[in-house]
Amino acid sequence: MQIKKYVAPTLKEATQQMKDELGGEAIILGTRVIEGDKRFGMKKMYEITAGIDQPLKEKLTKEQAKTTIDDYKLELENLSRKIYEEPKQQKQEEKKKSVPSTTNKLEKEIEEILDKLEENEVSKSILKSLSKHLNDSANFIESSNLENYLISSIASMIKTTNFKVQKNKLTKIALIGPTGVGKTTCIAKLAVVSKIIHKLKVGLISIDTYRLGAIDQLRIFSEISDIEMAVAYQPEEMPNLIKKFKNKDLIFIDTVGRNQKAKESLDSIKKFLDAANVDETILVLNSTSSSKSLNDVAEKFKPLNYSSVIFSKVDEAVAYGNILNISVNHNVPVMFLTNGQVIPDDILSVNQSFLANLIYSGKLYK
Ligand SMILES: Nc1nc2c(ncn2[C@@H]2O[C@H](COP(=O)(O)OP(=O)(O)OP(=O)(O)O)[C@@H](O)[C@H]2O)c(=O)[nH]1
Ligand SMILES: [Mg+2]
Structure with a gap:
């Protein structure tokens, strides 16, 4: 009987790997939960020991057995990387490419529009609070309405009053x-x-x-x-x-x-x-x-x-x-x-x- 081990984050995936390699006639000899590689944030992995009813071609020498265990560790590491690291990196790259590109554009426009206000001698502290207000409201702002949004933000900060005079009342x-x-x-x-x-x-x-x-x-x-x-x-x-x-x-x-x-x-x-x-x-x-x-x-x-x-x-x-x-x-x-x-x-x-x-x-x- 030829015996092999399969390790995956879920039992289903480990079974699938076993079937892919040994075919439908493989017999599951045992399953167990093993500790995942913490470096990749994995808590646990599933290990299946499976056998197929064929004579072992040759007995493993001590050196070969060591190589197999090393291969197994390497495989586990690669697998962990594939499952946990790569998607994480991919996600980060996607985030960099898509979402921030529009945000960066708006941030730049906010900066430009505030530069204009600075030229018009609006004080630093007011610019700072307008900048915070605009950046906090980034979800509601687009390039097309940024200017109007800023003007109405200024309008809401400034106070005005009217002449209050009545006839026959001094x-x-x-x-x-x-x-x-x-x-x-x-x-x-x-x-x-x-x-x-x-x-x-x-x-x-x-x-x-x-x-x-x-x-x-x-x-x-x-x-x-x-x-x-x-x-x-x-x-x-x-x-x-x-x-x-x-x-x-x-x-x-x-x-x-x-x-x-x-x-x-x-x-x-x-x-x-x-x-x-x-x-x-x-x-x-x-x-x-x-x-x-x-x-x-x-x-x-x-x-x-x-x-x-x-x-x-x-x-x-x-x-x-x-x-x-x-x-x-x-x-x-x-x-x-x-x-x-x-x-x-x-x-x-x-x-x-x-x-x-x-x-x-x-x-x-x-
Ligand atoms: N360009 C311009 N000049 C103005 C304006 N208002 C007043 N002036 C001129 O500023 C100068 C001073 O105006 P006043 O009204 O005498 O100023 P005041 O505050 O009464 O001056 P004091 O009584 O001396 O303190 C005059 O030459 C006005 O014509 C304005 O809105 N624009
Ligand atoms: Mg006067």
């Missing part, structure tokens, strides 16, 4: 900000729009008695536009001036432009605004300023309790990332943009999608 609004950002010009635009378009009764109060010519600037405008104006030299005068305008719907308070680093000057403005009991304070920021100085201004003016921002001079800016940076970093909504010197035309009310497109495209269409 609302006092103050504009604050550094020197020369366009506070007085912006008040002139808003005052005319409120009077002519919204038919509101408007009054102006200037507390800018510091800069030479500041009062004249507002007085000339007040005369041309026929909008009543008053000047407060001391905070104590504010309540009386407000009383004087008690029949108005809207009072704009024009403040003196101050260097944000001069804390005492900011305290002095605060005294005027507190005395007037203002309803809303808006910080005007020059959109052409650097991110660093805008952040500093936004921080230093916080004691004046502004609740929204206006970005002025967007017509002069070459990138709009700071609108997003400031709104996100200081958790403050954007109310208007001003886009030129013409009163009252050059002012834009905004919504999230308008700003997101502006920040992404870097283009302002007049």
Whole structure:
């Protein structure tokens, strides 16, 4: 009788190997479970000892017997490799070839689109969170909708707000900000729009008695536009001036432009605004300023309790990332943009999608 052993991961496969080699007449002499080769992650293997009723051609010498055992080990190793290693490698290669190729393409496109935002001066921390958001949403994004997805992600990060004014209910609004950002010009635009378009009764109060010519600037405008104006030299005068305008719907308070680093000057403005009991304070920021100085201004003016921002001079800016940076970093909504010197035309009310497109495209269409 010729005896042979067959080893496979399943009993069925071992039986098949036996049949293939010895044919249907082979007799199973025994089966057992043996330990698999751990290097290939195999827990167990099945071994069949089978015999076929033929005389052994020759007795094995000791050397031949050793060779047979070595062959057997080698065979087991090859088999293990075939079953466990090769499919694993194959799978990894397939994965590299198919899935990541589209992912890599999208990743590259995400990188490119974020580079564009970086050029438009969006801050590193915001880019990082947008990148995470886009990569986390990779399942929903394709090249064709990536741009729209990014723009709506920006829109969801930025805050905007509207002018809240009611007829026959006095609302006092103050504009604050550094020197020369366009506070007085912006008040002139808003005052005319409120009077002519919204038919509101408007009054102006200037507390800018510091800069030479500041009062004249507002007085000339007040005369041309026929909008009543008053000047407060001391905070104590504010309540009386407000009383004087008690029949108005809207009072704009024009403040003196101050260097944000001069804390005492900011305290002095605060005294005027507190005395007037203002309803809303808006910080005007020059959109052409650097991110660093805008952040500093936004921080230093916080004691004046502004609740929204206006970005002025967007017509002069070459990138709009700071609108997003400031709104996100200081958790403050954007109310208007001003886009030129013409009163009252050059002012834009905004919504999230308008700003997101502006920040992404870097283009302002007049
Ligand atoms: N290009 C451009 N210029 C503007 C805009 N807004 C204001 N300006 C100009 O900026 C200059 C300063 O404007 P003001 O309104 O006097 O600025 P301010 O903040 O009141 O200045 P101070 O009262 O001195 O602090 C003026 O020449 C304005 O015409 C704008 O949106 N675009
Ligand atoms: Mg001014």
